Every structure is written in structure tokens, then in C-alpha cells.
Amino acid sequence: MKILAICSGGMDSTTMVYDAASKKNREVGMVTFDYGQRHKIELEYANRTAQRLNCPHYVIELPIGSFLKGSALTDRSVKVPEVDYSNESLAVTVVPNRNAMMLSVACAIAAANGYEKVYAGMHGGDHAVYPDCRPEFVDAFDKAMVLACGVHVTAPYVSLTKMDIAGIGARLNVPYEDTYSCYNGREQHCGICSTCRERIRAIEGVGLVDPTEYEQH
């Protein structure tokens, strides 16, 4: 089976790529979006995974930042939250319909290149604040995509926590030094934004030695 995995370069989607590639009879491709995110440095990390696993890697420009303002992820005038990953802290990072836009493009690329499924790395911790990370959205979108272009959409980690995912990564020896999580997008992880905090908690929580260099920890 040919699977096209949306990989941001973060922990969750990178683990998903390694996980898919570790199974028999899977041919895995990767797609990464350059959508105007301030943490664009994550693209280089996704590329490391593609190189290591020797996967086809589609890097797609989707200039969401140019037509949607007001999210801390794409608009530099909005401050990235520096508290624990929670519903309030994440609210400013919502990019409306981000996953639907990315999934539609990923399905188009899949259809044009003979992939049967698109994998997306949403997890349980995202449900409350990001409606397009919920299982009912993934199911509805899967139905629409099968009708539109014959490609299935699956989110294998949609019911897992980030700690569960780190557990899978630990088992598969995913090199987390090849992943990037910080919403601030500087060379080193800041260590204090909501996603850095969540990263630290998950990696330490499963007993891994954290290979990440943080500005503050």
C-alpha cells in the first residue's frame, strides 16, 4: 500500500512516518507544507526524516499566512503563548480550517501519484481547541475525499495522547533530534512556549533522554 503522510517536522507526525515505514508492504511518501508559519524551520527537520528514510518528499507552498491573519502561527504581530499547552493558550494558534486545506492538497497529490491513503498526525490533545483535529471531522473528510478523488484519509493517532505517541517513538527509536516543535521558530527550541512545554513533558514522561537543546529549560 502507498501512504502519503503529512509531516510537519514535529514529533507526532515524524513518529507517524517512522511507524508507517516500519510496517510491511508499505511504501511511504511525505508531504510538508510551507504555509507561512513563523516556525518555518520545521521544514528542514521534515527534510531530515525524508532523507533518513529515503522517502519521496513533496514540499508544498500553500500561502495561508497571506490570506488569513490573526493566528499566532502565521502572524508575527500575535505573541506565541508561553504557558502550559491548554485550551486558552492554544486559542491564538488556531488557523481556521488548516487541516482541511492541507488534507485537500495532500489528497490531490496522492491521487496524482498513485497513493491510496493520506495519513495525518492529529492527536487527542488537540481536540478541544482545533475542531479539525477531531475524529468526527476526519471521518467526514475521508468520505468526501473518497468521493472526490478516491483517496482515503486516516489519522492513526487521533485518539492517542502526545505521551502515547512518544512511547511509540521510543519503541521505534525515532531520532527526536530530527524533530522541531517550537512555535517561536528560532534556531533552538525556546523551551517555554506551550508546545515546547508539551514536548518536554512527553519526552521525559516516557523516560527518554531529551536530545533537544533548549534556550531555557
Place this chain on the structure above:
Amino acid sequence: MKILAICSGGMDSTTMVYDAASKKNREVGMVTFDYGQRHKIELEYANRTAQRLNCPHYVIELPIGSFLKGSALTDRSVKVPEVDYSNESLAVTVVPNRNAMMLSVACAIAAANGYEKVYAGMHGGDHAVYPDCRPEFVDAFDKAMVLACGVHVTAPYVSLTKMDIAGIGARLNVPYEDTYSCYNGREQHCGICSTCRERIRAIEGVGLVDPTEYEQH
């Protein structure tokens, strides 16, 4: 109600914009995609409609042509068909998942700007060859978008023929000189490609005087 209408600058979607704007208590915005189509000149025509109706007009760059090759609409090495509009002639003009990509972005813009519905101008003649123009796709996509961002998707002409739409346009006095249909994308309509042939048949079929200048007719 605030409606965001996807308008390519062609006859069908332009008629749909006039139709929506003619109803009471509707506030209509337009979104037009610059997706690398060779008939990019249609953007100027969409702009004429926005000017005439004084609607907000979002012109969005969605560089589909850069990541999907092989469709006559985005790839200049593929010849535009010059026979009647039919399933065979249209096959080379398929851009996989084009409507899903456009609808996802339109819904994001709608959600960010307080529009409740997105209108798309697919019609009955498109069903056979473009799977993402069929009513079952529109229904499935509507469900997914309501879950993802609270915006409804409607295709008011999905069961009509192009001639039916031209009939509505005739009743509403839509200025068809402000619309562009030719897949070749030159300044004048070629008059012989499949979409020009279909345009001529619809305009003449409802007894309008065709305001279009064709290279050949």
C-alpha cells in the same frame, strides 16, 4: 445572511453571484483563485463583477499548477481540446481534487470573515468527468466543513444544465461580456475549444445576443 461565492469569472459562477446578490438580506462576497490556470485572464473578468456589484473580493493564490502536472488547465504542454464538451474531451482538463482544495480555502476565508455559507458553481454537465462536481461530494464536503469551521457549502446549480443557468442569467440581465470561458486563455475567446462551444450553445440556446468576440465562430 453572508455568502461567500467562489467565482472564476466564467458564466456559471458569475450568474450565481448575480443570482445571490439579487435576493433579499444577502450580503455577497467573492473569492477567486489564481491556481496557475493558463486562462488566468478570467481573474480580470471576475474582478469586473466584483466592481459592478461592489462586493468584497478575495483573490487567492493557490499554486496548484506548481505541484500537479498533466492537466490541460495548468500545464501548457497539454493541448486544450477543440471538440464538443464531452466526457472524453474534458478528461485532460481534470485537476484532481480541485474543488476540494478551493472549497477548503474558501471556507477558511469565510470562517475568518464571518460568512455563513460558501457557494460553488458546479453544474450538471460537469458530473461525469469531474467527481468533485457531483451532489454527493458537495453534501459530504458540507458535513466536513460544518465540523471543521462551522461554514456550510452549497452548490445551488449542481442539478442544472448550463442552458438552465444561462436562462437565469438572461432573466437577471447578467452582463455576459463580463465573463470569460475559453480554456486557451488568450485575449479573445477562441470560439472552438470545448468550453467556448458550450458557452455559445448556452447563450444562443436561451435566445440572447452573444456579446462575446470570438477568434473563430
